[in-house]
Amino acid sequence: MSAAHAHTHPTGGAHRLPGPADELACGHGVELRHGEHLAVRASDFSLPAGGVVAVIGPNGSGKSTLLQALAGVLKPTQGTVTVHGQSAEEHARKVSFVMQSVQVPPGTPLTVQDVVTMGTYAGTGWFGRLTRQDRRRVDEAMERMKITDLARRHLSELSGGQRQRVYVAQGLAQEHDVLMLDEPLTGLDLVSAQTIDELIHEEPTRGVSVVFTTHDLDEAFAAEHVVLMNGRVVASGPPRGVLTRANLEAVYGIGTLHAPQGAFWDEPVESERPQD
Numbered sequence: 001m002s003a004a005h006a007h008t009h010p011t012g013g014a015h016r017l018p019g020p021a022d023e024l025a026c027g028h029g030v031e032l033r034h035g036e037h038l039a040v041r042a043s044d045f046s047l048p049a050g051g052v053v054a055v056i057g058p059n060g061s062g063k064s065t066l067l068q069a070l071a072g073v074l075k076p077t078q079g080t081v082t083v084h085g086q087s088a089e090e091h092a093r094k095v096s097f098v099m100q101s102v103q104v105p106p107g108t109p110l111t112v113q114d115v116v117t118m119g120t121y122a123g124t125g126w127f128g129r130l131t132r133q134d135r136r137r138v139d140e141a142m143e144r145m146k147i148t149d150l151a152r153r154h155l156s157e158l159s160g161g162q163r164q165r166v167y168v169a170q171g172l173a174q175e176h177d178v179l180m181l182d183e184p185l186t187g188l189d190l191v192s193a194q195t196i197d198e199l200i201h202e203e204p205t206r207g208v209s210v211v212f213t214t215h216d217l218d219e220a221f222a223a224e225h226v227v228l229m230n231g232r233v234v235a236s237g238p239p240r241g242v243l244t245r246a247n248l249e250a251v252y253g254i255g256t257l258h259a260p261q262g263a264f265w266d267e268p269v270e271s272e273r274p275q276d
């Protein structure tokens with residue numbers, strides 16, 4: 001059993017093992033396009049609920065596109081994507097989708113608190129009154145992302161890592177049962193990367209499934225489930241079955257992975273990894 005499946009839910013109930021009823025998402029013959037551009041060729045996949053799913057692959061391999069389809073913001077041109085048994089579009093309200101961090105123009109008048117509070121608008125609407133519970137969610141989200149001290153700072157005054165934590169906090173402030181993050185750990189300072197990494201692995205203990213895209217093999221190995229992309233879903237399953245040398249060389253090209261002695265796929269290191 002992997003570590004995340006052994007977690008106990010904060011309400012006291014044991015965290016359930018994935019089974020057919022515990023499927024987070026499922027794709028059948030999914031083809032995804034941006035306009036005319038075919039980004040993901042016909043793919044099938046099944047993702048387990050209640051854990052962390054990492055989507056990995058080279059640049060342009062369709063990771064963000066697949067995430068957009070799972071988040072219900074991009075409709076497949078062929079096939080179906082379901083999330084918790086509903087179409088991805090129907091389930092979109094319960095998904096917090098944190099997109100890749102973008103720089104904001106200097107002078108943007110929004111404060112950190114404003115941006116995090118926007119996360120609650122999914123429930124209240126833009127002109128709805130914030131309830132006490134909304135405020136609590138905003139405060140808690142800022143605390144978890146360690147940005148409480150920055151609450152009154154303008155977004156444009158923050159470092160890239162701080163800004164990324166603000167966007168993740170906005171996602172947390174929204175009511176959700178799935179958290180999807182597009183390259184949340186790319187190019188971050190150590191504290192920001194650690195804070196977001198902890199969050200990714202903590203959310204399942206609160207009953208939230210996490211799906212994120214990454215370029216980092218270690219991050220993918222730390223997930224319960226990995227989707228390997230290369231213009232389609234090449235492999236989908238537990239990390240040790242998917243991140244094999246053969247699969248990685250097929251996707252990244254033979255010779256691009258120079259593994260020193262003791263690299264992740266060598267037996268001595270593999271056998272030290274926690275066993276399922």
Ligand SMILES: Nc1ncnc2c1ncn2[C@@H]1O[C@H](COP(=O)(O)OP(=O)(O)OP(=O)(O)O)[C@@H](O)[C@H]1O
Pocket residue numbers: 034035037038039057058059060061062063064065066213
């Ligand atoms: N809005 C868009 N319009 C047209 N083509 C797009 C659009 N977004 C992505 N694409 C194309 O679709 C393909 C998949 O892109 P996608 O962003 O999903 O890849 P990715 O694996 O997330 O890449 P990266 O690691 O560089 O972020 C690429 O060929 C890309 O150029």
